[in-house]
Amino acid sequence: MATRATSFRSAWARFRELDLESAELDARLILCAAADCSDLNFITDPDVELTEAQLKKFDHFVLRRSGREPVSRLLGEREFWGLTFGLGSATLDPRADTEVLVEAVLEQVGDRQAELNLLDLGTGSGCILIALLHELGNARGTGVDVSAEALRVAGLNATRHTVDDRAELQTGSWYQALPSSADGLFDVIVSNPPYITIEEMGHLSPEVAFFDPHTALVAGVDGLDAYRVIIEGARRYLSPNGFLALELGAGQFDAVRKLGAAAGLRVLGERNDLSGHKRVILLAV
Ligand SMILES: C[S@@+](CC[C@H](N)C(=O)[O-])C[C@H]1O[C@@H](n2cnc3c(N)ncnc32)[C@H](O)[C@@H]1O
Structure with missing residues (x-):
């Protein structure tokens, strides 16, 4: 029995x-x-x-x-920012650390009623964009991902949390997914990009290595490939008072700060995660 x-x-x-x-x-x-x-x-x-x-x-x-399949993958969903997100094989399983990024953006924005244009690069399940739209009732947002399948799941999540009328989803590589009319449009560009080095891939737990999509994880030999593109393009797409908020891998703060400085961006703030790692950097023109 x-x-x-x-x-x-x-x-x-x-x-x-x-x-x-x-x-x-x-x-x-x-x-x-x-x-x-x-x-x-x-x-x-x-x-x-x-x-x-x-x-x-x-x-x-x-x-x-x-x-070693994670429970969230078995159940097909994960809690993030108090909301339930559907997952698929093409989406990263959202991490609790990424809530620090959402928190940092909200603190920097301040006014929750502000009419803002948000851009989430590498939106995956849409967790960051949807959490922000959920908190910022007058904001609109664009989520970009190279994976059309991830965006299909993000679309379902946007509908589930009733922000689909304020969310646009675009398939493509980083800023290439945007029309030229998007120049200077975004008050906030946010991203949790892939940031793992090829070498680190060999040391990931089976839960991550076998079940998270590799396009969501790996960013070249030094883990900085995605940051280079995102930081370099930020000036063009940010509005005059806009800012860029990036999630960081452990130990990447200085390297990303330097990429920002080389692109003419100053550090507006930083946030630690619960383990004390510098997890988020905020950059502005
Ligand atoms: C670390 S995951 C983050 C997913 C989601 N934002 C989150 O925090 O759970 C990185 C995302 O970037 C996407 N990505 C990878 N390369 C890309 C590219 N060249 N252009 C746009 N998105 C890309 C992946 O498909 C993945 O969804």
Whole structure:
């Protein structure tokens, strides 16, 4: 007999054996998703039996997680900025650290009622753009990505969070996706670009290396390829009082600051993540 409690315990034991970092949490999330119960249901009614269909689903999830597929990918969604985002094989699984970028933009903007034009380069699931549009009720935004499939998912997420009437999505490489009428248009350019070096790719956890799309991760030999293009083009597309907000990989602050200085951009601010790494840089003309 497989109950909620026995199923949870067997998955937890399996994930511990495999040395998964968040074995208990993963087992609980998988159980609740497969058995269609809330956390509270699980705690109050642990002895409810799983139906045959639920057990099949549960076993399938356990097998996939044992192959190091992240729980968010199994469930097809991830919480970011308190909103639920659908994921796909072409989208990065949004990271909690990226919320620091959203926070930094909002602090810099100040007035939540401002009529702003936002540009999110490498929008992926659309999490940054949609979180910002959700907070800035009079802003409009453009999300650019080289992956049409990622943009399809971003579109669904924009609709889900009812900002689709203020969000435009453009396929293409960085600024090349924009029309020439976009010169000087954007009050905020934001990006969490790929920033991993080719060498670092060899050291990523299986959850990242096998399940996040490589176009979302790798940016050349020094991890700075995407920053070079984004920083170089920023002056052309920023409005006179606009700013550029970039997420950084660990240890990249100085290199990115120098790229900014070479392009005539000054540092407007920086933010650390919860681990104390300089995670965000704000640049302006
Ligand atoms: C690190 S992911 C960030 C995704 C999302 N903004 C987030 O924070 O979760 C980088 C994104 O840049 C996109 N990308 C990579 N190269 C690109 C390019 N040349 N032009 C536009 N987007 C690109 C990837 O497809 C991916 O969606």
